[in-house]
Amino acid sequence: MTSPLLQVRDLSVSFASRKGQTAIIETLSFHVDEGETLCIVGESGSGKTVALMSMLGLLDPRSARVEGEALFKGRNMLQASERELQRIRGREIALISQDPMTALTPVHTIGWQIVEQIRTHTGLSRRAAEARALELLGEVGIARPRMVAEQYPHQLSGGMRQRVVIAMALSCNPSLLIADEPTTALDVTVQAQVLDLLRRLRRDFGSSIVLITHDMGVVAEMADRVLVMYGGRVVEEGQTEAIFSDPWHPYTWGLLDSIPPLDGPRPERLFSIPGSPPQPDRRPAGCIFRPRCRAALPECNLAPPRQRGADRNALCFLDEGERPVARSAARRSEEQPA
Amino acid sequence: MTALPSATPVPPVSGTPLLRVENLCKTFLLGRTFLPGSGHPLHAVDNVSFDIFPGETLGLVGESGCGKSTLGRCLMRLYEVNSGRILLDGTDLAPLSQRQLRPVRRQMQMIFQDPAASLNPRRRVGDLLAEPLKVHGMGDTAGIAKRLRELMDIVSLPASFLDRYPHEFSGGQRQRIGIARALALNPQLIVADEPVSALDVSVQAQIVNLFSDLRRQFNLTTLFIAHDLSVVRQVSERTAVMYLGSIVEMGPTDPLFRKPAHPYTQALLSAVPVPRVGTAARRDRILLKGEIPSPTHPPAGCRFHPRCPAAQDRCRSERPKLSPLADGRQVACHFPLAS
Numbered sequence: 001m002t003s004p005l006l007q008v009r010d011l012s013v014s015f016a017s018r019k020g021q022t023a024i025i026e027t028l029s030f031h032v033d034e035g036e037t038l039c040i041v042g043e044s045g046s047g048k049t050v051a052l053m054s055m056l057g058l059l060d061p062r063s064a065r066v067e068g069e070a071l072f073k074g075r076n077m078l079q080a081s082e083r084e085l086q087r088i089r090g091r092e093i094a095l096i097s098q099d100p101m102t103a104l105t106p107v108h109t110i111g112w113q114i115v116e117q118i119r120t121h122t123g124l125s126r127r128a129a130e131a132r133a134l135e136l137l138g139e140v141g142i143a144r145p146r147m148v149a150e151q152y153p154h155q156l157s158g159g160m161r162q163r164v165v166i167a168m169a170l171s172c173n174p175s176l177l178i179a180d181e182p183t184t185a186l187d188v189t190v191q192a193q194v195l196d197l198l199r200r201l202r203r204d205f206g207s208s209i210v211l212i213t214h215d216m217g218v219v220a221e222m223a224d225r226v227l228v229m230y231g232g233r234v235v236e237e238g239q240t241e242a243i244f245s246d247p248w249h250p251y252t253w254g255l256l257d258s259i260p261p262l263d264g265p266r267p268e269r270l271f272s273i274p275g276s277p278p279q280p281d282r283r284p285a286g287c288i289f290r291p292r293c294r295a296a297l298p299e300c301n302l303a304p305p306r307q308r309g310a311d312r313n314a315l316c317f318l319d320e321g322e323r324p325v326a327r328s329a330a331r332r333s334e335e336q337p338a
Numbered sequence: 339m340t341a342l343p344s345a346t347p348v349p350p351v352s353g354t355p356l357l358r359v360e361n362l363c364k365t366f367l368l369g370r371t372f373l374p375g376s377g378h379p380l381h382a383v384d385n386v387s388f389d390i391f392p393g394e395t396l397g398l399v400g401e402s403g404c405g406k407s408t409l410g411r412c413l414m415r416l417y418e419v420n421s422g423r424i425l426l427d428g429t430d431l432a433p434l435s436q437r438q439l440r441p442v443r444r445q446m447q448m449i450f451q452d453p454a455a456s457l458n459p460r461r462r463v464g465d466l467l468a469e470p471l472k473v474h475g476m477g478d479t480a481g482i483a484k485r486l487r488e489l490m491d492i493v494s495l496p497a498s499f500l501d502r503y504p505h506e507f508s509g510g511q512r513q514r515i516g517i518a519r520a521l522a523l524n525p526q527l528i529v530a531d532e533p534v535s536a537l538d539v540s541v542q543a544q545i546v547n548l549f550s551d552l553r554r555q556f557n558l559t560t561l562f563i564a565h566d567l568s569v570v571r572q573v574s575e576r577t578a579v580m581y582l583g584s585i586v587e588m589g590p591t592d593p594l595f596r597k598p599a600h601p602y603t604q605a606l607l608s609a610v611p612v613p614r615v616g617t618a619a620r621r622d623r624i625l626l627k628g629e630i631p632s633p634t635h636p637p638a639g640c641r642f643h644p645r646c647p648a649a650q651d652r653c654r655s656e657r658p659k660l661s662p663l664a665d666g667r668q669v670a671c672h673f674p675l676a677s
Binding site: 276 | 543
């Protein structure tokens, strides 16, 4: 295998707060290969968005402290100058945010915004950029590109806006596409269209995709590999197939088991994870998931080791032999309501 | 999850409904000026009829803009209805004045989507929960205090939380408070409008389980409005699917999810990504073209025909009525899928 497109090593991010530095992300390491779709799963507050913002240099250096390295095509993004970052952002790494409305300017037409982006990053003439913009709008499945190009963001529906943002993200053929909850604000039938579009783009353009989501259904459909984050750390990482067929971390069990099934018998109660995710400044010592874990052991007060297997790992004390027993015990504990 | 036999009680199909909705219509006028007759009508709820039987949970699903929340608010009379009847235990609520509605409000309560927005941030949880009891003159100071502790117990929160303010709680805890407030008056009917969609995934299951527990404990009758199909399947005995202001399919939950009769229900179900990989995940995906048309300019004939993969000429001109199928469910389609 060649070296990965993006290699993040020991990324830590902390923010200045009234109580001093609050760690949001602690020693995060992962990589994205060429042409791969990596899904990052986690709840609000797990640090998934902050991790990406820090790599793209989008955090305010006056309040955020970023350590570690993020090598994109061998260059460390965390050391890059603002000028270098500007060249990378939008051109080599494109971002699709959750809310397309905030990614678009309300005061300019769609066409103007795409043309601006193209001309910032390439030497195309206005006329050529306009032609390219229309082409892109067509590629993301907009039926009348010419009409949409003359419209303003507020005149479009949520699904259309998200397509426009995707068109913009693709305008410079980025090698890495970061999509931060791109379908959370959309209806299921529109979500299906957007996911279909992302899959097609990956096939046609060969971009790598980092998809941030909390929906395990979306993960199953899109991901080659999965990164599960909880409380600012990667608690589990592995190939999609492996994560779904044999999850290692109790948090991943919870995520998978708490989803009500769409077919088959209906369980009387859903498996639930008790409590709620901790605030960054109130994370417990030892294993961060311990207070909510149905398989917690006395030693979980200490920092858990990383269990490793072929192409995967999990941050947990449970080893291979203990896992099946612990998981069925955890499931049983749900059946007796508290 | 162990494959327990479906534990939900058999739907009480017979008997008198607790809530009967007949031909309910709600039209908003957009862009209205002082000129009489101006404005463009938006038929948010268009001739909707259904029943909810005592102890039953009816799930109402649909995409944004289909009118499901408007329908819920009409039932609560938070919106004035244009026509139709809302019979709660035989009394028509539609023509009642706000003053006449007061005593009826004890019988029906609503749970809102965003518990952060629906709880007054400047009042303590205890005051929030006591308010409905005071308004309806239920109990003296000691009685109310006892009831508050009971309510906190029902939603599994410690009684010490009564002295705290809403911002001190997590989303899941706040929604529990919202549920406790709705239960305070022992209502006959609960309308829950997207009660879990604002919550973190790991917390959603807790609240879904709470709904199951409450139904068993208090024999609650609930209209459960949500866009998440798997959540609706988990909590409801019967499910109604809405599209552009009308119910397109309604029936017992299990058969409806197993073999949808309306092409929209089928497409909606097939669009939900399933958390499985490999062969277990293989399903036929029906990718709908386009988006929901604007309800101000609904298509002629069947409102679903521009996106329907099976549309025929008749669908473009004639609007199908909700009519019963052999297996007891109702569907508004000229060519229902074979069940």
